[in-house]
Amino acid sequence: MRALVDRGLRRRLAEHKLSEEELAAEADKSPGVLIASGYIAGGAIAGIIIAFMAGVLGPFDSALTAWSRAHNPFFAGPNADLLALLPFAAIVLLLWAVGREKVLATRKA
Numbered sequence: 001m002r003a004l005v006d007r008g009l010r011r012r013l014a015e016h017k018l019s020e021e022e023l024a025a026e027a028d029k030s031p032g033v034l035i036a037s038g039y040i041a042g043g044a045i046a047g048i049i050i051a052f053m054a055g056v057l058g059p060f061d062s063a064l065t066a067w068s069r070a071h072n073p074f075f076a077g078p079n080a081d082l083l084a085l086l087p088f089a090a091i092v093l094l095l096w097a098v099g100r101e102k103v104l105a106t107r108k109a
Contacts, residue, residue, distance in 0.1 A: 004096065008100065031098045031099065031101055032095055032096075032098050032099025032100075033099075035094070035095055035098050036095060039091065039095075
């Protein structure tokens, strides 16, 4: 995503004759960088919660896994990853839109 947004930024800022360092600084100030950092932090927090559930709440985790296997057709099997692609695609589109916001604001100014 960053490569796509950066390519658009380079095209739109080409008329300003910015150096590579200035282009990199503009790209690093993008709102997309902030939201991507939040995704990384959220993933780390989710990993800690999952590790806690597997370690401390072992019986609860086993019961939740057994219930999911019985009632969720996307939990295991050949189509298990299909359902996860929907929120992933939404997150990618949101990240792209947020990253482009800075580019579009620069373009309108």
